[in-house]
Amino acid sequence: MRALRLCFGLVLILVLPAAAFAQDNYPSRPVRIVVGFGPGSAADLTARILAQRLSQTMGQQFFIENKPGGGSTVAAEQVVRGPKDGYTLFMGTVANVINAVLQPDLAFDFARDFAPIVYATSSPNILVVHPSTGVHDVRELIAFAKANPGKVFYGSSGVGTSPHLSGELFNMLAGTKMVHVPYSGSAQAVTDLIAGRTQVMFSPASTVLQYVASGQLTALASSERERASAAPDLPTVAESGLPGFDTSVWFGLMAPAGTSHEITEKLARAIDEALKNDDVVKSLHTAGLDIKGGTPEAFGAFVASETKKWNDVVVAAGLRK
Template sequence: MPAIAQAQEIWPSRPIRLLVGFPPGAAADLTARLAAPLISDRLGQTIIVENRPGAGSSLAAEVVARAAPDGYTLFLASAANVTGQLMQPSPGVDLRRDFAAIATLTELPNILVVHPSLGVHSVAELIAYAKARSDQVFYGSTGIGTVPHLSGQLFAQLAGANLVHVPYPGSAQAMTDLVSGRVQMMFAPASTARPQMEAGKVVALATSGAHRTELAPGLPTVAESGLGGFDTSIWFGLVAPVRTPSSFIDRLAAATAAATDSAGLRARCQDQGMDVLSSDPVQFAALIQREFEKWAEVVRTIGSGTR
């Protein structure tokens, strides 16, 4: 016991690994690399970002879940871990059971964009358009089970419309087909949507988050536009293996809170189309639970045959 107590007093005494389940350049990777130096400064130890892409970031999650709960291995969790877990019949790890929430870092809002040929300029007009053309409105996504895919499912469910899902390998490919008119709408990451919005090649109707994005403050949310409760931003946050000492979690949370309060981080995130999202461990754990409850219902509609 004295040795354990001494180890906790001097933590962290060596570099900390932060595993990211997506490749370099992805929004998750950018979040980790922008925030890590600021958190490191407040802990007095380097945080090394390590990319372990694959299986929607579940491979990296499994590595961290099995790591020693000593505060030296962290994972950048995201909404993708919730939807990915729900889409798998036997997931290898459980985000709620196998991890301790630390704090959120950023969120990447999706922008609901449509092809100009639809002639719609609001969510209400899009709903009316889709209801009048059942199974004739195609929406693109970044793949089956991804947040953009399930965002379309949730939109259809709340709007009472039938939409046809068209999955793509990534947002760039989906946006290419939206611009060409092969699909009519999509929930696109803000960083992907912005250039096409500015060029007038797509029409932006709303942002998918619970609040307006700093990237386009004049754009209403989908919830404000009539579909109450709609919130499908892609969030990113730090978690540690379950049973990590609470004193470590508290220090990490405090350091993360100081980082997200930095004006410099907010400005750099906004340049990348992301908003800073701050929370403490309790609030982050509650967010994860709400996300499971929300997406579980959407996944059930897919299982019952709803498109």
């Protein structure tokens, strides 16, 4: 028994310092960031811009692996099943929260199986209408929709996307009954809106602001609590008559739950600093992304609030599978 205790003690002496050294020395090899959308997407751009800066400041290469599918579900499941050593990270998005509330039978629990690191960026949806509606602000849209129940159609980039659920949240808060028309992507949805086949849409700023500038669409408001950096003169939905309305397409770095707290904290500090770098700020703003930052705890609280909000919307709209 004494020999067994001695051996166990020697194992602790050897293993614990090695584990501590591994954490202190992190990263000692390249770090992979898995993105659930293709190259050129906002999630991909956020990851690549940050990876370039982290490679410079942390002394190891941070590289991107794109694994699209299932609205980022395929990538999330791969990361959950992988090693929890800090060398495989995940670019979490609002799509993961929406998928979790729409499909409670997923093979993983997004809130439980991922550790938040930093809320990195967001992009607001812009509420736009076809000029033929004669609508120029949110209050007029609410009046127009209430005067035409079931006859006002809003497009989106697909069922369960942020633009879709932004429309459902609008219906819920405004007491309107706009009808959802899903498309296979934003481009076709915007094309039909410009053609007048639909009347309303919540769309990423980068997709529609050019058509607002040309007069083909009328912008009413941006969807986040704060005004969008890409359209600072445009009021928010909340300040235009629907207090509490706050939606965006957001992105944040995460690790599989069980990753060392010391490693996630080290990453959080490095990422938060990267988001303050002038070159990073310029690159992200050029891509139409608003910069966030903060602590893992703040990001975790934000994900929890997003989960509750979208769960309420999904229940109210009867969208649960």
